[in-house]
Amino acid sequence: MAEEKKQELVEITELVSVPHKFSTGPTMGRFLSEIRDNKRIMANKCPQCGRTQLPPRIVCAACHCQVDDWIELKNTGEVMSYDVTYVPTLNPLTGKMREVPYTTASILLDGGDTTIMHYLDLTDPKKLKMGMRCEAVFRPDGEREGRVTDILYFRVITE
Numbered sequence: 001m002a003e004e005k006k007q008e009l010v011e012i013t014e015l016v017s018v019p020h021k022f023s024t025g026p027t028m029g030r031f032l033s034e035i036r037d038n039k040r041i042m043a044n045k046c047p048q049c050g051r052t053q054l055p056p057r058i059v060c061a062a063c064h065c066q067v068d069d070w071i072e073l074k075n076t077g078e079v080m081s082y083d084v085t086y087v088p089t090l091n092p093l094t095g096k097m098r099e100v101p102y103t104t105a106s107i108l109l110d111g112g113d114t115t116i117m118h119y120l121d122l123t124d125p126k127k128l129k130m131g132m133r134c135e136a137v138f139r140p141d142g143e144r145e146g147r148v149t150d151i152l153y154f155r156v157i158t159e
């Protein structure tokens with residue numbers, strides 16, 4: 001039996017830089033502006049089914065009607081699920097490797113009907129629990145840029 005010949009993998013390393021911008025549109029633009037300017041987390045509310053959407057979308061995901069009503073959610077909420085990551089991966093927003101471990105959580109903010117994914121400040125799996133209360137931690141005044149990362153993370157709170 002002939003020995004299987006392995007082919008050498010040839011790799012070429014290149015750094016690709018493609019500066020670009022995209023328009024958020026009015027709905028996502030208001031959501032990001034409220035976080036930047038007022039540290040307020042705004043959802044929009046469907047006029048037909050009454051469901052709030054976070055992040056807000058221009059149409060209701062259930063009814064497919066246009067959504068123009070807005071509601072301010074609390075900066076506090078409940079952890080619905082979470083993941084602790086131990087393998088470093090590239091953050092496409094920064095081009096840098098993420099420090100590990102880190103926790104991402106699906107968070108239902110008080111007053112909302114849909115969850116938002118964000119970082120949680122707790123990484124110990126023995127201490128993490130679904131239903132934990134948490135609170136948004138914003139970048140300081142003057143440092144917010146109109147990005148979802150203007151919320152740095154959610155910190156676990158005890159009430």
Ligand SMILES: [Zn+2]
Nearest residue numbers: 046049060063
């Ligand atoms: Zn609806």
